[in-house]
Amino acid sequence: MTKAFRLEYVHFKNSKEFERQFYNFSLKENIHSKAAYTTVVIGPNGTGKSRLLKAVVDILNDLYNKKHEDSNFKYRPIHQGGYEISYYMGLDRYKVNYDTYEYELSINDDPISIDKLEMPDSCIAAAYTLHEKFVMNNDYPGRINRYSDKYNSNFYNYLGIKSQNNYAFSSANINKALDLITEAISNEGFNKDIQKVFKFLNFNAAITITYDIRKHHS
Known part of the structure; x- marks a missing residue:
């Protein structure tokens, strides 16, 4: 059974690209829901909506590449700088803390290795x-x-x-x-x-x- 993906927040560490460092994507009442939902980012032109979403894409893409690293696909991070991202797969909360090529990963606050990290398909x-x-x-x-x-x-x-x-x-x-x-x-x-x-x-x-x-x- 496919688990619903729900992005909770992204925290960019010492980022020069984003004026805000912390972005919350989830309402409290949706945290423990099994249903998928859609997040709408609204703002005037030029305020960085697609730039923010691209940064989220780059982080998820980097994690996918790291998890599936092999000899045919050389892993090279796209997103530069440290970050912390938290998301849900079903009712399980995954958190990734990245800083200078060092990863700290957890599921429901319990440490895990990269191969145990669940991600969107x-x-x-x-x-x-x-x-x-x-x-x-x-x-x-x-x-x-x-x-x-x-x-x-x-x-x-x-x-x-x-x-x-x-x-x-x-x-x-x-x-x-x-x-x-x-x-x-x-x-x-x-x-x-x-x-x-x-x-x-x-x-x-x-x-x-x-x-x-x-x-x-x-």
């Missing part, structure tokens, strides 16, 4: 914004996999709109994003889900797409 970055920070690692046509030695495709997969061909062109990303949004809106399941999100956020039940393509002339 996979990590998927499904991103549809123009400036998200996630790394492309898939070998799709036209996409170069420059991170195969760091982002193991057995665990991490990028399903966003960027590709090697259109990575630098915002107009291509805009057109692709519009196609994806239009296609999603026609899906009944998407409509039900987005209505729940709007109701939770106390937003009007409407989606307005506004964009402007500007051409700069030298």
Whole structure:
């Protein structure tokens, strides 16, 4: 039986990248629940939402690589600096304290080795914004996999709109994003889900797409 993954918190130690060092992702009433739930990170553009999520992805990816380290995949940490991460797999709480290549791991506060660390089966970055920070690692046509030695495709997969061909062109990303949004809106399941999100956020039940393509002339 698959256990639900629930991220509790991430603590970045002496990080220059994040103004805040501690991020809590879990409500107290959900800690002992067996059900999976979705965490929504909300904030204005440019405040570091995707940067924070990418840091979480990098930490989980590093732990996966460390746990499955072998001669065919050289383990090299992506996330630089110390951190502490706590998450639940089912009702079991796992905590990892990392500092200068030294790991302290525990389950329900009892020390364990890396091979006993339970993790999510996979990590998927499904991103549809123009400036998200996630790394492309898939070998799709036209996409170069420059991170195969760091982002193991057995665990991490990028399903966003960027590709090697259109990575630098915002107009291509805009057109692709519009196609994806239009296609999603026609899906009944998407409509039900987005209505729940709007109701939770106390937003009007409407989606307005506004964009402007500007051409700069030298």
